[in-house]
Amino acid sequence: MPHTHHSHNHSHPDLKGRNLIFSIFLNIVITVAQVIGGIISGSLSLLSDALHNFSDVLSLIISYIANRLSKKNASTNKTFGYKRAEIIAAFVNAGALIVVAIILIKEAIERFMHPQDVESSLVIWLSLLGIVANGLSVFLLKKDADSNMNMRSAYLHLLTDMLASFAVLIGGLLMAYFQMYWVDPLLTLAIALYLIYMGYDLLIDSTKVLMLFTPDTIKVKEIVAIINKIPSVKNVHHVHIWQLNEDEVHxxxxxxxxxxxxxxEFDIILEQIEEELYQNYGINHVNIQxxxxxxxxxxxxxxx
Incomplete structure (x- = not known):
């Protein structure tokens, strides 16, 4: 079965790894500070932000390991290498976002039923720390997030955490100046719902890749019709189209x-098919029997 593919050049892989390591370090610092601050202040929203930050640390570590594995060479017993490692990482991280959100919803409901006073000044300062640190991490990962599902999962963790810190800051100010302590569980609930919203699409996208579904942008019937227009072709059948990772569609x-x-003569037709599929559908690995x-x-x- 003849097989051809178009290769891609991926630049700055080491920079991507260094950005992840730096983000991991920042989030460890934030998590420790917010856990201590949340316990001292009695702020559920601060503790929920700390829990989210802890999930960030785990997700970033998973993303870093997957990023390193994806660069390992293929072998006779791993003919695709570890090219799907980053997709698995994206799936795990998206699932973690939703699990954390469910935990936060449970805690917010309990705090609504049993409200507590909160030491708001500590909440304000630690939320500012979270905004600065997560904002820096978001800036570092933004470029890679546009083209890589694994990096996008890490980026979403950090982006939602930065937004959560903004919410905690607003809550801290409201509690400090207006004694609106009910804002604390309300913000926790809002953060949790936003986590579900952000994680759902990524979970669905990564699941589709792992299940070998045809990418949504590719219509099988259109491709079959294009190939059938070639004069010497009688029939196109037994078609499989799937996405291996972010860069390869087979x-x-x-x-x-x-x-x-x-x-x-077949080689000439094959070149015509692969060029058509690559230019119009982004399919860069073609196997024709x-x-x-x-x-x-x-x-x-x-x-x-």
């Missing part, structure tokens, strides 16, 4: 030809 298919063409008069299922989609 297609494999069987093509039944009208005549028993030469291999050199040529056939002539073979007795097999001619359905476009075949359950293997």
């Amino acid at each position: 297609l494999e298919a069987h093509i039944d030809f009208n005549t028993d063409i030469k291999l050199s 040529p056939e002539f008069g073979k007795c097999d299922s001619k359905n476009v989609i075949v359950q293997d």
Whole structure:
């Protein structure tokens, strides 16, 4: 089965890793400070922010490990290498966002039922620390988040934590000047709902990749119709299209030809197909099995 692919050049991989390490260090500092501050002040929103920060630390560590694994070479027993490590990391991190959110919702409801006074001045200063530190991490990861699902999962953790720190700051000011202590569990609930909102899409996207679903932007029937327009092609069947990772989209298919063409003629047709698929659909790995008069299922989609 002839196989071709278009390669991609990925720049600054070491910089990506260093940014993750720096973000991990910042979030460890924030987490420790907010846990101590939350206990002393009695602020649930500060403790919830600390819990979210702790999940950030774990997610960033997972993202860093996945980033390193994805660079390892393929071998005879790992023919794809670890190219899916970053997708798995994105799935785990998105799931962690939702789990943390559920825990926060439970704690917020309990605090609504049993309100407590809060030492607001400590809340204000520690929320400012969270804004600055997470804001710096968000800035460092923003560029890579646009093109990498794993980095986007880490970026979303940090972005939501920065926004949560803003909310905690506003809550601290309201408690300090207006004694509105009910704001504390309300903000915790708002933070939790936002975590679910941010994590859901990433969880769905990473699940689709892990399940080998065809990318939403690619229409199988359109591709089949394009290939069928080639004069020597009789039938396109047994089609599979899936996304391996952020950079690779694969297609494999069987093509039944009208005549028993030469291999050199098939190579010309194959080049035409792969160029068309790459330019219009971003498919950069193409496997085509040529056939002539073979007795097999001619359905476009075949359950293997």
